[in-house]
Amino acid sequence: MTNSDSDSSIKLQMPRYYAQRAHEYEEIFARPHRQADIARIQRWLGEQFSGRHVLEVATGTGYWLPAASAQALSWQGTDINTEVLAVARSKSLDFSKVSFRLADAYALDLVVPGSASPFDAAFAGHWFSHVPVHRQAAWLAQLHRQLAPGATVILLDNRYVEGDSTPIARVDADGNGYQVRSLSDGSRHEVLKNFPTREQMQALLQADAQALEWQELDYFWTLKYRLR
Numbered sequence: 001m002t003n004s005d006s007d008s009s010i011k012l013q014m015p016r017y018y019a020q021r022a023h024e025y026e027e028i029f030a031r032p033h034r035q036a037d038i039a040r041i042q043r044w045l046g047e048q049f050s051g052r053h054v055l056e057v058a059t060g061t062g063y064w065l066p067a068a069s070a071q072a073l074s075w076q077g078t079d080i081n082t083e084v085l086a087v088a089r090s091k092s093l094d095f096s097k098v099s100f101r102l103a104d105a106y107a108l109d110l111v112v113p114g115s116a117s118p119f120d121a122a123f124a125g126h127w128f129s130h131v132p133v134h135r136q137a138a139w140l141a142q143l144h145r146q147l148a149p150g151a152t153v154i155l156l157d158n159r160y161v162e163g164d165s166t167p168i169a170r171v172d173a174d175g176n177g178y179q180v181r182s183l184s185d186g187s188r189h190e191v192l193k194n195f196p197t198r199e200q201m202q203a204l205l206q207a208d209a210q211a212l213e214w215q216e217l218d219y220f221w222t223l224k225y226r227l228r
């Protein structure tokens, strides 16, 4: 294979990559050395959303949902891909309070502008790392517009761990990192993946948020904050 063949086999479209990955997505969570972190996060998420009406962005296959939604009052999952939501729907969940709908995370329209939001909490797992640097502030602002004043927001994502994370193959002029990932069908995909720091998140959120709590585990970070 020549270099140009190999370059053209790298697909740039992130949403299609996740649709194609739907049935193998959760394999990443089976890595034995990540289990202690995962169990801790599952417990923590369950507590955070207890008694809450939650809007989840980029739900995917709903990996965190059984734990995170267990004590929530209602849970609205959203994603751009039907393929991943089909996996989420196949899980054993309380569908009297959990529902899903297709929605573009960059064009959330669950709440009519000017009307009261039913959501007093929001969750996005492994999503913020895929938001390009130049869209981060706008994405956060439009998420916040979907939520009630004082709502709690929780972001969860990967830390970059040398030797364990997929290496960053290149960095663009805006500072976005890109990984080259392979699926079991042999396809290769270039996926934007950022690893923001606590300081970067604080700077992005200083106008809208209070009570920021940043947590670093071995393989993941979490950020909890309250809207002003």
Ligand SMILES: C[S@@+](CC[C@H](N)C(=O)[O-])C[C@H]1O[C@@H](n2cnc3c(N)ncnc32)[C@H](O)[C@@H]1O
Residues within 6 Å of the ligand: 014, 015, 018, 019, 057, 058, 059, 060, 061, 062, 063, 064, 078, 079, 080, 081, 084, 103, 104, 105, 106, 124, 125, 126, 127
């Ligand atoms: C890394 S997965 C995260 C899934 C899940 N939140 C988790 O923690 O496992 C990223 C998800 O983003 C979804 N996605 C990609 N582009 C999107 C967009 N523009 N709007 C909404 N979801 C999108 C993909 O379908 C995929 O399910």
